[in-house]
Amino acid sequence: MIEQKDLLVSGLGDPVHPSPLCFESAKRHGGRHFVSESERVRLDITEGGGRAVQTPxxxxxxxxxxxxFFDPRATTAAxxxxxxxSPGLNNVIRSVFYELSENYGVPKVLGIRNGYRGLNPAVGKRPILLNRELVEPIDKLGGTALGSSRGPxxxxxxxxxxxxxxxxxxFCLGGDGTQRGAHDLHKELQRREAKVAIVGIPKTIDNDISFxxxxxxxxxxxxxxxxxxxxxxxxARDAVNxxxxxxxxxxxxxxxxxxASVVSQEVNFTLVPEIPFPxxxxxxxxxxLEDRVRRRGHAVVVVAEGAGQHLFEGKAGERDASGNLQHEDIGTYLRDRIKAHFAEREFEMTLKYLDPSYFIRSVPANGFDRFVCDQMGRHAVHAGMAGKTGVMIGMEHGHYINVPIPAVVSRTKTLDVGGDLWRGVLQVTRQPRW
Incomplete structure (x- = not known):
């Protein structure tokens, strides 16, 4: 259970350098745009529902x-x-670079190649010096201009x-495993009393990072x-059954x-990891599914890659380089079981199976994500320049927040099956409430 002390951000020391950022205008004084250390955001903004009243x-x-904390003119960032x-990685890189170089005046920004491997000279490539010519066009591209890798x-x-x-x-862009690695690095630097800021920027296309x-x-x-x-x-609609x-x-x-099921409005069954289905x-x-096809002549099924793992009990799963448990392939499993089910009943059926995962991961970010990328990147720079460390940029209730990485990795974010999103799925699909 997280307590208030777990949400206090570490700093490298007293900030003594004036910020070069200027927000002055004819109508607003610049100081109003700066954020003070006393400004905080409530984690839970709901009340009532029979819950005990607690200090928020x-x-x-x-x-x-x-x-x-850092003098911008004498700072090196990476x-x-x-x-x-995930869509948007290049957008974050670009915004971090421009906030550092154009707004703060940081003279040297390095790009670490191929993930944490690039921080190990024995296995990684040398870092590159980022500049305008390299960074300016990358926001139009999918992937990451720096390369990536899994594993600590x-x-x-x-x-x-x-x-x-x-x-x-x-600045460490990545998901849960990346942030754990960032925290381990932060602890090692703390042990050495090194004045280095480690700032995480959450990257997860699955939207499963806490805070x-x-x-x-x-x-x-x-x-x-x-x-x-x-x-x-x-x-499905244009085929026989x-x-x-x-x-x-x-x-x-x-x-x-x-x-995606709610956006589409054409899905009849949505299977997710949070709900084991018979x-x-x-x-x-x-x-x-058979009943739906008999009644309407077609059906659309959407399954998350981690759904239905209870159907593979007894199989020892392997782990990838990041330590994530490798799931059994629920997509091909359901494909084969559906075909067998209809064949046993001598019920003619046509099935089309689509797995677009790598296509979706590699495309450029859309307009909304470009905005989120820009804000995440620039807020990360603000945190780093102020000397905050062991921290990740989060977002709750429309506010960007600084969250200690241990608090982030201590919780698992999953779909609330009693919340609005899942309620919307049930209303759209009208599937059984397993």
Missing amino acids: LTLEEAGPRERL IVTCGGL QDPRVMADFIEAQAIDIL VHQSFGFATALDKAHEVIQAAHVE GIGLVKLMGRHAGFIAAG LEGKGGFLES
Whole structure:
């Protein structure tokens, strides 16, 4: 259980340098745009419902500070992107670079190559010096201009590299595993009493990082998933007893599957990791699907990659380089079971299976995600320049916040099956309430 002390952000020391940022205008004094250390955001803004009244937990508001820990003219920063791809990575890199160089006047910004491998000289490539010519066009492209990789590196080796390169601030773009690695590196630097700020920027297309209401890449994923679902619907509708089966991302959380189903309005069954569903028997998925096809002549099924893992009990799952448990392939499993079910009943059926996961991950960010990327990147720079460390940028209730990384990785964010989103799925699909 998280307590208020767990939400207090660490700093490297007293901020003594005046910020070079200027927000002055004819109508507003610049000081009103700076955020004070006393400004905080409530974690839970709801009340009532029979819950006991408690002192509300609060989080530090993100934003530019009037006084900085680092002298911008003598600061070296670096950016690293880790883990799987997500729309918007290049947008974040670009905004971090421009906020550092154009607004703060930081003279040197390094790009770390291929994730945390780039902080280990034995296995990684040398960092590159970022400049306008390199960074200016990358926001139009998918992927990451710096490359990425999965898996940790020895924090001692990474800390040696950071000290050798005289890096003052390291921005770590990545998901849960990346933030754990950032925290391990932060602890090693603390042990050495090194004045280096480690700032996390959350990257998860699955939208499953705590303290982040909506991560960048998620809106783009819904857009592209919707296009695929519409294609599956056309294929199913125009075939004899057609079924469109779409597997979407969502290892532990069903946000993309649920959100895309609501956006599409054409989905009849949405299967997510949070709800184990019965496969066989009366009221089970297969019989419910058969009933839908008999009544309407077609059906569309959306399944998150982490759904239905209870159907594989007894199989020992492997882990990837980031330590994530590798799930069994629920998409191909359902494809084969659906075909077998209809064949056993001698019921003619046409099934089209679509798995667009790598396509969705690699596309450029849409307009909304570009905005989120820009804000996340610039708020990360504000936190780093102020000397905040071991911190990740979050977003709750429309406010950007500074959150200690240990608090982030201590919780798992999953779909609230009693909330509005899942209620919307049930209303759209009218599927059984397993």
